[in-house]
Amino acid sequence: MKKRKLTLTQILVGIVGVIIAILFTLPMLWFVFAPFNSSVSLSVAIPERFTLENFVVAFSSEVAMRGLLVNSVIIGGGTMVGTAIIAAMAAYGISRGNLPGRQIFTTVLILFSSVVTGTASMIPIFLLIFSLGLIDTHLGVILVMIGGLLPAAIFIVIDFVDGVPRSYEEAAMISGAGPLTLFRDITFPLIRPGLMVVGIWALVNAWGSFLTPFILLRDPLKVPASVAFYVFYDPEGTPNIKLVAAYAVLYTIPVVLLYLLVNWRYGFSFFGGIKR
Amino acid sequence: MQRSILSRRISVLFASPAFIFIALFLIYPFVSIIFISMTNRTLVGATAQNPDFVGLDNYIRLFEPSRWMNRGEMGFSLYITVQFVIGSALIGQAGLGLLIATLFQRRKGFIRELVFSLAVAVWIAPDVVVAFAWFAFLDPFDGTLNAILGALGLGQPDWLLKYPLLSIIFFNTWRGTAFSMLLFSSALSSIPPSYMETADVVGASTLQKLRDILLPLLRPYIATDLILITLWTFNTFTPFLLTGGGPAYRTELLSIYTYRTGLQFFEIGKGSAIAVIVMLINLVLASVYLISLRSRPLEQPSD
Numbered sequence: 001m002k003k004r005k006l007t008l009t010q011i012l013v014g015i016v017g018v019i020i021a022i023l024f025t026l027p028m029l030w031f032v033f034a035p036f037n038s039s040v041s042l043s044v045a046i047p048e049r050f051t052l053e054n055f056v057v058a059f060s061s062e063v064a065m066r067g068l069l070v071n072s073v074i075i076g077g078g079t080m081v082g083t084a085i086i087a088a089m090a091a092y093g094i095s096r097g098n099l100p101g102r103q104i105f106t107t108v109l110i111l112f113s114s115v116v117t118g119t120a121s122m123i124p125i126f127l128l129i130f131s132l133g134l135i136d137t138h139l140g141v142i143l144v145m146i147g148g149l150l151p152a153a154i155f156i157v158i159d160f161v162d163g164v165p166r167s168y169e170e171a172a173m174i175s176g177a178g179p180l181t182l183f184r185d186i187t188f189p190l191i192r193p194g195l196m197v198v199g200i201w202a203l204v205n206a207w208g209s210f211l212t213p214f215i216l217l218r219d220p221l222k223v224p225a226s227v228a229f230y231v232f233y234d235p236e237g238t239p240n241i242k243l244v245a246a247y248a249v250l251y252t253i254p255v256v257l258l259y260l261l262v263n264w265r266y267g268f269s270f271f272g273g274i275k276r
Numbered sequence: 277m278q279r280s281i282l283s284r285r286i287s288v289l290f291a292s293p294a295f296i297f298i299a300l301f302l303i304y305p306f307v308s309i310i311f312i313s314m315t316n317r318t319l320v321g322a323t324a325q326n327p328d329f330v331g332l333d334n335y336i337r338l339f340e341p342s343r344w345m346n347r348g349e350m351g352f353s354l355y356i357t358v359q360f361v362i363g364s365a366l367i368g369q370a371g372l373g374l375l376i377a378t379l380f381q382r383r384k385g386f387i388r389e390l391v392f393s394l395a396v397a398v399w400i401a402p403d404v405v406v407a408f409a410w411f412a413f414l415d416p417f418d419g420t421l422n423a424i425l426g427a428l429g430l431g432q433p434d435w436l437l438k439y440p441l442l443s444i445i446f447f448n449t450w451r452g453t454a455f456s457m458l459l460f461s462s463a464l465s466s467i468p469p470s471y472m473e474t475a476d477v478v479g480a481s482t483l484q485k486l487r488d489i490l491l492p493l494l495r496p497y498i499a500t501d502l503i504l505i506t507l508w509t510f511n512t513f514t515p516f517l518l519t520g521g522g523p524a525y526r527t528e529l530l531s532i533y534t535y536r537t538g539l540q541f542f543e544i545g546k547g548s549a550i551a552v553i554v555m556l557i558n559l560v561l562a563s564v565y566l567i568s569l570r571s572r573p574l575e576q577p578s579d
Binding site: 119144148239 | 280281282283284286287288289290291293294295297298300301302303304305306308309312319372375376379380383387388390391394395397398400401402403404405406408409410411412413415417418419420421423424450504507508511512513514517531532534535538539544547548550551552554555558559562565566569
């Protein structure tokens with residue numbers, strides 16, 4: 001009796017679970033077949049003839065390819081490296097200087113980055129970048145991205161710095177090492193896994209971000225893949241469906257793979273929660 | 277108390293690049309926009325270099341009672357945003373997240389992995405890609421949704437034209453449920469199994485277990501979740517990629533209204549006034565969150 005009741009619950013959970021899984025899948029189903037369909041439309045259809053022609057269309061668009069292979073790589077890479085290094089230095093200073101009230105300090109910073117966010121923050125940031133002469137430059141986009149990601153990045157890296165035993169540094173201090181040597185030769189190599197996590201988290205954010213480059217860049221040959229993609233399907237115009245279908249795959253797969261890789265190796269567990 | 281490795285001066289030096297970034301891109305925008313919102317600044321022309329101080333004029337224009345609730349105005353946009361936050365965050369994401377988390381509590385297996393992976397995948401996929409996916413999904417003639425409804429013999433409306441707000445509410449629920457799901461799931465796994473076993477022994481019903489054990493223990497997590505997703509949903513710009521704010525301003529969230537006024541038409545003074553109001557609402561939400569953190573009881577109930 002007891003056992004039967006258990007299986008009934010299991011069946012119910014299974015049915016509801018499958019329904020939820022289907023609901024999550026349906027809107028993305030189009031992307032499974034459309035990239036390989038020679039006569040692609042907005043409907044979900046198993047292609048009569050599988051083809052890679054749509055990818056040829058994507059590869060022959062200069063805006064699409066520069067966006068993906070040059071601009072997104074520069075913006076994503078710059079944001080990743082900048083965020084990781086600056087956050088590592090800050091986390092080192094905060095952890096090893098025993099600054100008072102650091103818990104509340106980092107929490108308030110993270111919250112503040114959720115207050116000064118979105119389109120509301122883009123007006124003053126646009127004016128700032130404009131007056132710095134950095135409109136239509138990758139550097140401007142990278143700096144703004146780093147600024148927004150730093151509070152959460154520092155918060156994550158501090159835990160990794162705290163995990164490095166202080167005795168290593170104390171031993172090195174006895175033999176006369178200065179602060180910069182301690183950081184560069186002892187702590188930095190030891191927190192590298194943490195910096196990997198934060199760096200890839202920053203890269204995934206920069207890769208997907210639309211608003212900042214959309215506002216700060218003008219030249220179609222400078223925009224990253226996110227903005228290029230939007231140009232191809234702007235709701236006001238007619239989407240270039242062949243291009244969109246193939247381009248979405250090329251653009252999405254790298255970040256999803258990176259995310260899964262880091263998740264599997266280090267476990268994002270809850271860092272993903274501070275996705276912006 | 278641990279000894280310091282670095283002197284206070286050196287540690288501040290290490291943190292200074294980060295402080296410069298935070299000052300430039302978080303604190304300066306917050307302060308400067310309050311001043312800009314009291315000017316008639318534009319991007320080009322005479323008022324670009326030397327804007328005039330206009331006091332609270334921009335705010336008075338926003339709150340002008342005769343136009344306030346017209347389409348494309350502040351009040352209407354705020355009303356849309358409130359419906360959007362309640363529908364997609366508080367009911368949609370939190371509700372569905374809690375459902376999935378409780379459904380698979382202390383269960384393993386293929387279906388659980390499938391649901392969790394799908395929810396996380398649509399959460400981390402780039403904005404523009406998921407927006408286009410829904411654009412195709414909701415297409416009145418070729419879209420998957422209407423194909424299914426048609427096969428079931430139901431109506432096939434043009435969703436983005438007839439039910440635009442409902443469409444972006446479902447879109448954002450689908451897009452953001454993963455966060456609540458993960459939060460509630462890790463909260464549930466911290467509840468000792470012995471609580472449920474004891475309840476089983478004394479013969480408590482499922483409803484009683486939910487009301488008397490799960491909900492009280494989950495309450496702090498639910499508070500955290502609701503405040504954070506409200507803050508994020510309130511500021512999201514992604515629906516713009518699906519509807520552009522239309523048709524006829526019917527999905528013009530405050531984030532999109534801010535964009536249209538300040539960054540598309542470059543009425544910078546007025547746009548800044550909207551942005552200040554948005555940030556003040558954000559500040560209230562963030563403060564509520566901080567207060568709830570401080571008054572939170574011990575996470576692990578001691579027994």
